[in-house]
Amino acid sequence: SYVLTQPPSVSVAPGQTARITCGGNYIGSKNVHWYQQMPGQAPVLVVYDNSDRPSGIPERFSGSNSGNTATLTISRVEVGDEADYYCQVWDSSNEWEFGGGTKLTVL
Amino acid sequence: QLQLRESGPGLVKPSETLSLTCIVSGGSISSSHYYWGWIRQPPGKGLEWIGTIYYSGGTYYNSSLKSRLTISVDTSKNQFSLKLSSVTAADTAVYYCARHSVESTRFDYWGQGTLVTVSS
Numbered sequence: 001s002y003v004l005t006q007p008p009s010v011s012v013a014p015g016q017t018a019r020i021t022c023g024g025n026y027i028g029s030k031n032v033h034w035y036q037q038m039p040g041q042a043p044v045l046v047v048y049d050n051s052d053r054p055s056g057i058p059e060r061f062s063g064s065n066s067g068n069t070a071t072l073t074i075s076r077v078e079v080g081d082e083a084d085y086y087c088q089v090w091d092s093s094n095e096w097e098f099g100g101g102t103k104l105t106v107l
Numbered sequence: 108q109l110q111l112r113e114s115g116p117g118l119v120k121p122s123e124t125l126s127l128t129c130i131v132s133g134g135s136i137s138s139s140h141y142y143w144g145w146i147r148q149p150p151g152k153g154l155e156w157i158g159t160i161y162y163s164g165g166t167y168y169n170s171s172l173k174s175r176l177t178i179s180v181d182t183s184k185n186q187f188s189l190k191l192s193s194v195t196a197a198d199t200a201v202y203y204c205a206r207h208s209v210e211s212t213r214f215d216y217w218g219q220g221t222l223v224t225v226s227s
Contacts, residue, residue, distance in 0.1 A: 041219075048211065
């Protein structure tokens with residue numbers, strides 16, 4: 001199976017920029033999707049196909065993907081952005097893989 | 108607006124079979140554009156893809172669960188189901204159903220999730 005590696009936690013002050021990484025072997029050749037999960041709620045798609053945003057997701061959420069690392073960037077972080085974030089890809093073995101998740105703390 | 112809702116027992120005994128159904132409303136499960144999947148999340152842990160089905164019945168399973176897993180679809184009822192046999196405490200989790208598109212690999216609509224506890 002294809003392994004996705006995320007840092008367990010990221011901390012940032014309000015108004016600053018948060019960057020959450022997702023590492024994988026040649027992940028730059030795959031489409032990466034990102035989900036936000038608030039406590040007790042289902043995940044919500046915030047970035048898909050590396051850098052596209054679903055309707056209703058603020059422009060503050062953006063993504064990039066190159067080489068062995070994909071990155072979710074949250075600009076002008078708000079207290080309400082505090083959540084768990086997961087990256088996800090589809091592997092050529094016909095399996096859908098999630099990263100281990102990153103807890104974003106807004107200090 | 109598409110909605111997915113998981114239903115099934117919240118408590119299953121060890122060694123028995125966990126059975127859940129996802130009821131889809133606001134859209135057809137028979138669309139050729141979408142797959143339908145199951146994802147689970149053990150308490151305090153991350154997301155794990157379980158398996159996926161197409162309206163025609165074609166399936167993809169997580170290799171680590173494949174020997175215990177059956178996913179089926181009932182297009183007449185607009186729903187799909189999950190059966191996981193020989194469960195243990197390690198199968199205790201919130202189980203989500205979700206839609207994902209054939210052309211994209213993202214999960215764009217999710218159910219609210221249902222907690223299934225494996226305990227005697």
